[in-house]
Amino acid sequence: MPNERDIREEETKRLTEVLGVVDRRLLKELSVLGERRGDVVGIRQEFWDDVTVNFSDTTELGETWSSIVQQAELLAERERSHRVASTAAGRLALQHDNPYFARIDFAEEPNGAAERVYIGRSSLVGEDGKTFYVYDWRAPVSSLFYDHEPGPASYETPGGTIDGELTLKRQFVIRGGVLKHVFDTDETIGDDILQAVLSERSDTSMKSIVATIQKEQNRIIRDEKHKLLVVQGAAGSGKTSAALQRVAYLLYRYRDTLTPEQIVLFSPNPVFKGYVSRVLPDLGEANMRQMTFRELIEARLGRRYEVEDLFSQTEALAEGEGSPEGEAREVAARYKGSEHFFATVGAYLRRLEKEGVRFRPLRFRKDTIVSVRQIEERFYGTWGTEGFGDRLAKLRRWLGERLSEWVESQLKEKWVEEAAELADFEDIQRAYVELRREGGFGEESFDDEDRLTDRLRRGAAEAAIAPLRRAVKGFRFMDPLATYGELFRSRSLFAACAPDGKLPVGWEWMSRRAEETLDRKHIDHEDATPLLYVMEALEGFRKVEGEVKHLFVDEAQDYSPFQAAFLRRRFPRARLTVLGDFNQAIYAQAEDSGGFGGWTRLVPPEETALWRLSTSYRSTEPIVEFSKRILLPEDAAGIEPFHRDGELPLVVSCESGAKLADRIAEDAAALLAEGYATIGIIAKTAKECGNAGALLKERLTDDIPLTLVTGGSANLPRGISVLPSYLSKGIEFDAVLVWDASQRRYGRERDRKLLYTVCTRALHKLHVYAIGTPSALLGLASPVREEA
Template identity: 75%
Template sequence: MQNESITPREEEEMRLLVVLEQVGKRMRKELALLGDRREDVVGFRQEFWDDVRMNFSDSTEVGETWSSIMQQVELLAERERSHKVASEAVERLTKQFDSPYFARIDFAEQGSGPEVIYIGRSSLVGEDGDTFYVYDWRAPISSLFYDHEPGPAAYRIPDGEMKGELLLKRQFVIRGGQLKHMFDTSETVGDEILQAVLSEGSDTSMKSIVATIQKEQNGIIRDEKHKLLVVQGAAGSGKTSAALQRVAYLLYRFRETLGPDQIILFSPNPVFKGYISRVLPDLGEANMRQMTFRELIEARLGRRYEVEDLFAQTEALAAAEGTPEGEARERSVRYKGSEHFFITVERYLKRLEQEGVRFRPLRFRAMTIASAAEISEQFYGIRASDGFGTRAATVRRWLLERIRQWVDSQIGEAWVEEAAELVDGEDIQRAYVDVRRRGGFHDEAFDDEEQMGERLRRRVAEDAVAPLVKAVKSYRFIDAVAIYRELFESRSLFASCSPDGKLPQGWEWMLQRIEDTIGRKTMDHEDATPLMYISEAMEGFRKVEGDIQYVFVDEAQDYSPFQAAYLRRRYPRARLTVLGDFNQAIYVQSQESGGFGGWTRLMSPEVTSVLRLTTSYRSTEEIVEYTKGILAPEDAASITPFHRSGESPIVVACDDGGRLGERIALDIEEMLGRGYGTIGVITKTAHETGNAVALLKERLPDEVPVTLITGGAAELPKGVSVLPSYLAKGIEFDAVLVWDASEARYGKEKDRKLLYTVCTRALHVLRIYYTGEVSSWLPRQGG
């Protein structure tokens, strides 16, 4: 009778204690193991060299010494591995003790009784190996929690579908091992839980959302059917979070065949990379590879050219706005990012299979080892059907052999003799070792000195041509820049490769621009991707990491169609997940590309899925409704706010820049006083950030940290961050203060989406300041 009086909450609290006791047992066991292994490893390191026999008196002793070292290294590595495993287990159990699970479902399979399932960030299994106290959120049965409300339900298993009835769906908020909140829900995820999570302050890094995943997000996370997944999501709809949970799911689902180094995520900027870096470790997974598209360009072209980045391009276009030069540059940016230009380059590459590849001659000082004509003859002497990669690799081997033969021919030349006379003692010692290794320096040998002299001369010659060998191995004999320039230098060639037989508007300006920039060893951002594509195609995409199985692209609406097609070629075997919001397409290269710049056309419709996330969870309802008013009505129609109330956005008129800085400084102090931990002061361009920081530091107390965020920044600090609009993408702040949203700054059509992007960074507070006339894109209500 006593048990009947126990409330559901008391029952859950008792159950929580049982689970925490299990976690505690495992914790004590792992800590003891960790302590033993730590002492073991430290002691082993101290004794390492005592146990190794060091003897280099002859080759036999050297071999035994090497064998002894390797045995000790392998033993140490094994012990350190077990130490790492124990450390990771303790870390995981510590998180489980804080919050072991967040949901419960009661599910009855057809023909069976109900089973009680608790769901958490990671599984917890009893010592018997059979009792599941907590199921991992990625387990197949856990999808019932995200996809269904009580009633008939089913979940996928590897060989089909398991049907039954969902009897109960309950959510928890557990912090510090204590049950704070508990809700029975009939919706996907209870509004109360979402309210609690979304009302929390922003952190300087993104949080895991496994407790609040919605049904539509769960579909993205668990999709295994499609090779191309395109996600259009409103600002704050959780698309990036869903992508990261998808990475965690894939690593769990295919843990036998997929590792984090086989997944790559392209982030919009270094700040964002740091911002999301904690999500996967919080879920118990190692981070996948992360890079920006800029880093890809730098790795390929940065050693030879000073390559403009996307942010510098944006600043340059803003500075030249309204001038003939600025208009010509903008046309060039739009065209070189287009599908039309990609097809033109593809057709140009087809022609190059037969003729026209430009090569650099191989020269040493004034001597020619292999002329450009000879290299071309070798290249085109190989069947075109073998492909660029095979032909280039064959020529590479031929050139390396040509260099070796040339070195042989130079051993007796005067320049080698002179250089050999200047070698230092270390080179002489190397020559001595080489000769001795070949069996020299016996009493009966009369030519040992001659052997040493020849070896010295050969080493001198080989060292002299070492840079040439390195260049050949890196395929530098292919002149990709000359090949690219040739396309623009010949009007008839360009027209014949163009899909419509026409030259683009401003073609002559583009030609002159290429001549000017490349002549100065600089490169415009819009030329970098086409040049990379030509270069890598000529080499057969030899550097492509073929083991990459999944590629994720965030802020995909900012990539040009050319860049999208290039990534598809670079990772031909990978499945693609691209996420973005065409209402936040802020860069010239992608503004006219029709939403996702050609992403949806990369693969056939049968293997492509286009999904939409329309509910905005980041901002309060007032902020979402206000920012919808910035967009064109047809673009805003599908955006739905989550029901979380807050204060209305405020628009503040200021007499001049000084007064604007003064008012923002006062409001920053107010925000800090209200407990907001992250405040973003967002300017339109990087040029304005320096002025903003100076004005704010003048007016704020010294103890208030004001940080200027630049394109090279890797993490977001607490306190006040001042940053340009394009670095705010994907990031959120408790309060956003928009610096000078005047008609002069945000008055053009192309500024509309930029202003929308800036304002939608706000979680709780949005304040907009301006001088002169306010931007006509801002709704007339709101302060």
């Protein structure tokens, strides 16, 4: 057996060889990159010098066009070549820093020679095109590293299963092209490697975990059999990281048939979007499409209505805690996210095929061009036996024809004549050119002035009704808001559509609330998804995205069953990967969802896989154990900490808000001085954050960076961040300081999961502060430090 010194010498020699290959390839790509950059700049500067321009006749015009196309194609080819070289150079630069992280020796034949396989973020092939210096971590053979210990092993390839023996599994820590550590291991991923990675300071972006993927994570990443993957994982168990590696794996595995645009990731908030944006580029892949559910709602409803977002709803519910109005609003929010309400709306939509769609008249000033009654007669009368979509298409064409007829009827009206007289020079010139093309203003024409006047009048009338034509094209002749509101105006209608024929608890309050809010075009968050569902259904689900092949939903426990069903309706062909943690379900809309029930009922059981990740890697063992005590025993039972030492969390009781701000400012500054790069000061609500931010700025020196993170923030800064509890989901900090976790602020049972979520954001240090008595939910097993 070789000793540790011999192993290091062997691997250092091999690393030097690989870095030599990388450097030669990098110099070559940089040379190509410089040439292509010069080509692109030169072609752009001399583009028109190399084009023969002549418009004298059709022949010369054709030659001119051909010359332009040739130059444009040459420029496009050089730009593509430049992009390819730039991507290759970037990948090689990363490989120079860290070309690989593991080695396995695998023998396919019994007692045969074992092949050495080095595994990295991307492959490295020699100039002969045959010698593999490094295999991509997503290659089939690389799965041996994640799934097996030394001994009998196998891996799957497109051509079948390869059996053999894994004789060696070795891991490396390479930084800046220097071999820092080398470990032989008989575990899936050695604890020494994990300790080294997890002990590092946090960054403002999530990192790739390809060097530390665990066996259970690898199964999630490489699953190709199921249409629905549900990943229930403890806080810090690597759910999101595994999902992003899964995206990279799918892009690698199906690189000929799958593009980043065909993968969509729903993130919990804009801060999280920015936080994960670096992972895929670091793995050499373009980012998939990423959005929040809020952005989906805003894109369709935001232009027409004032739409409340989830965070504003959360703030409103927090403000109304304990009041009759607040309790009624919470009941409504929970019901409108339920499967019962989704079924009710679905039945209502089927009923609308026969009657009940609310239409808008087409009006111009005080004139009614087409009345609601005329629209209804066409839609439910003349075409009533045809399909809903066919009727809608015919109705849109018919309304366009009515507008054209109305324009004809208005050409001699005084308002049109006055509008035509105000036509500007460009309008007159455009009308003149159009008439010349039609043969006007020639020797034999005699009514050109009249035709020009007529065209200017027609143009004026068309310009006046252009908004109406756009409204018809965009289905604005229907009123989805009024149509949706009908459900809450009629007891009998709602009961007839409900699957059990009953009104939900609190229906009367919902009815009054709908009349109050919908009439002024204010949409409560709990009404936004149902309204969008009605709107999309009325318009024939124009926005169905059938080309999307994979849909990822992070923090899926926070989606209501209604939202889950709506997303399935909108992305009908996509395979689903949903990730979350029951213990972090903090929003009212998902409290009755039964965990992932809203998702698992979307796909047949035989096409569904449920994976559980129980080990928490993010936080130190003392922080994980502290956080577990917040949960009910049955919820905490499945959470296991990774054995990483650290300090016990600190709990401090302060006699006043001023004293609390003094202590937190002092401790935050001290943590920054110790080298902790990201400090999260987490308060319960945004309103509380505003107060906390103001108090801390008074106490911190100007050289200490402090940022108030809001729902619109896209990036997580270095330094001190002050943010509300619900924006901290999915993010981690070197140190977390919890602002006022008192019994007054976190005293209700419904606060349990919220407090757990906040405390599990900490990587290395957790400080919990309270004004007065700390929350009983903390389940404290250690004394509380009193601050006078």
